[in-house]
Amino acid sequence: MLSLPLTPDARAWLDAAVARVTADPTAVRALFPAVRRHCGREPLPDGRTVDEAARALLLTALPLRGEALVEAVGALHRFGDPAEQRAVLKALPLLDDEGRYLDLVRQALRGNDTTLIEAALGPYAAAHLPADEYRQAVLKCVFHEIPLARVAGLDDRADAELARMLADFAAERSAADRPVPPDTGPLISAFLPHGAL
Known part of the structure; x- marks a missing residue:
């Protein structure tokens, strides 16, 4: 099991929780919210x-596959508080390599909770989110002042279209005499010729 800085009581609780989820996947409904406490x-x-x-350990202990796992994880996300939702989003790369949980990513990206947006744009989204949606998500990060360094896969997925979108955003902000996030500049200049702004 992953080495976590836990007290003996917390370690015993987590070990028992993982064992319970492995034996009975429905137990995760009560245990998942109790992890932080x-x-x-x-x-x-x-x-x-x-x-x-710790929540990732519970998710990976679920003895479910295919649609049953998607439904169980989706329910934990749907009924969870923001901390539980972030945990689900960050655990997605451990659960799936086919993009079956993109609806959870999209749901987080539709909201305005910057912590959920940032969690949604981890390695899972970088690997599976279609190009147009990924670009829009990056633009949303800039709009919400989420540093681009926190967006997974940007070095590999950035392209001229994203640079154009960011340049348009920067031009609008400048015209309104509003600050432009400085981390957009290197990405824009990497794809657009000098003078494009």
């Missing part, structure tokens, strides 16, 4: 928090 939410070096990592 038992395990805490300290930050981890990989950018997650302890509760997010």
Whole structure:
């Protein structure tokens, strides 16, 4: 099991929770929301928090496959609070490599919770989100002042169309005498010729 900075009581609880979910997948409905209370939410070096990592362990312990797993994970996301939703979004690369959870990503991107938008734009979205949706998501990050360094896959997925969209956004902001996020400049200049702005 992943090494987490847990107290002995928290470790015992998490071990028992994983065992329960493995034996009975319906147990995750009660255990998933209880993780933060038992395990805490300290930050981890990989950018997650302890509760997010512990919740990922519960998700990967589910003995479900295919549509049954999609439905179970979707329900946890749908009925969860923002912390639980972030945990689901960050765990998606561990659950699926076919893009079956893109609806959860899209739901987060439709909202205005910047923590959910950032969680949605992790490696899973970078691998599976169609190009036009990925560009719109990046633009939404700029609009909400989410640093582009936090968007997974941007080095590989950025293209001239995204640069054009960002240049248009920057021009609109400048015309309105509003600041332009400085991290858009290098991306724009990488694809558009000098003077495009």
